[in-house]
Amino acid sequence: MKNQIVSLSGGKDSTAMLHMMLERGEAIHSVVFFDTGWEFPAMLSHIDKVEQRIDMPIIHLKPPCSFGYWLHEREVRPRSGPNKGKLRRTGSGWPSPMRRWCTREKTNVLLKYARAIEDSLTCIGYALGEEKRLETQMAKRSPRRYPLIEWGISEAEALSYCYGLGYTWGGLYNHFDRVSCFCCPLQSLRNLRVLRRHFPLLWTRMLNMDSRIENNRGFNHDATVYDLDIRFAREDAQSLKPSRKITRYAEVE
Ligand code: SF4
Missing domain, CATH: 3.40.50.620 (HUPs)
Structure with missing residues (x-):
């Protein structure tokens, strides 16, 4: 056997x-x-x-x-x-x-x-x-x-x-859907957004790791963790802005 x-x-x-x-x-x-x-x-x-x-x-x-x-x-x-x-x-x-x-x-x-x-x-x-x-x-x-x-x-x-x-x-x-290394660069942007939002201590750890890399060639599709942090923060700020869409109300007869 x-x-x-x-x-x-x-x-x-x-x-x-x-x-x-x-x-x-x-x-x-x-x-x-x-x-x-x-x-x-x-x-x-x-x-x-x-x-x-x-x-x-x-x-x-x-x-x-x-x-x-x-x-x-x-x-x-x-x-x-x-x-x-x-x-x-x-x-x-x-x-x-x-x-x-x-x-x-x-x-x-x-x-x-x-x-x-x-x-x-x-x-x-x-x-x-x-x-x-x-x-x-x-x-x-x-x-x-x-x-x-x-x-x-x-x-x-x-x-x-x-x-x-x-x-x-x-x-x-x-x-x-899958769980592996928290800082896996091969994971999706969706996962990274989730990580930043729900696991802020791990995200901060990633930012620290990223900042210490000599001649950083990027973390995910050439973007560093720092780049992604700025991108996600901007997205969050956008989603908090009040909508400027004009609501049309049906005319009351
Ligand atoms: S590919 Fe990602 S999950 Fe697998 S060992 Fe490397 S960093 Fe960890």
């Missing part, structure tokens, strides 16, 4: 997968949670709750160098070309679709953990409808299984199952 490793992000899908596997009496070798350091506080509380409930330890994996180091401190030096080895910049800046260093770090740490376990099989909480995510590079590098897809469980069903177990995530899913 394979040694099943549950990769728990803490979101609705992986939480549902873990509990459903236990309900079905499946053997689980270990449960691992990759802590990016950029988690919502409510997500970290959720992980603690899951750990108490399943009565087995959740192994917290961390990147060898913190995401803060990557963002602000890592020395970037070209590996080839005329400037090979010369310091180009300090800090990689925010991740982007072309410079997704965060996902690479996460993938490497999870792979290293799985490869250290003999005959391992990593269980990933992709839900029905997410089949297009299956053919990733990581899938080719270590054996994986997708129990929710096997069982035909959709994201909505996973969320409702978790609510049925009493999990609330402090209301995070009232605001977001």
Whole structure:
């Protein structure tokens, strides 16, 4: 029998997968949670709750160098070309679709953990409808299984199952369809507006992180967090302005 490793992000899908596997009496070798350091506080509380409930330890994996180091401190030096080895910049800046260093770090740490376990099989909480995510590079590098897809469980069903177990995530899913790093630059503008409005302390943290980036190449579509803050504040001010639309009343005969 394979040694099943549950990769728990803490979101609705992986939480549902873990509990459903236990309900079905499946053997689980270990449960691992990759802590990016950029988690919502409510997500970290959720992980603690899951750990108490399943009565087995959740192994917290961390990147060898913190995401803060990557963002602000890592020395970037070209590996080839005329400037090979010369310091180009300090800090990689925010991740982007072309410079997704965060996902690479996460993938490497999870792979290293799985490869250290003999005959391992990593269980990933992709839900029905997410089949297009299956053919990733990581899938080719270590054996994986997708129990929710096997069982035909959709994201909505996973969320409702978790609510049925009493999990609330402090209301995070009232605001977001998916929950990942609070400062993920790949999230939508809608999510970022919600974050600024409902999680002002985290937004302020993002502004601070943003302000410390050397030669900031932008956070989301070239806009820095500071740019977005100004944009959202302007939008808020506009929406508060009284409407100048003239209301026509029907003539009273
Ligand atoms: S959620 Fe965003 S910032 Fe976090 S690891 Fe994934 S891509 Fe990177």
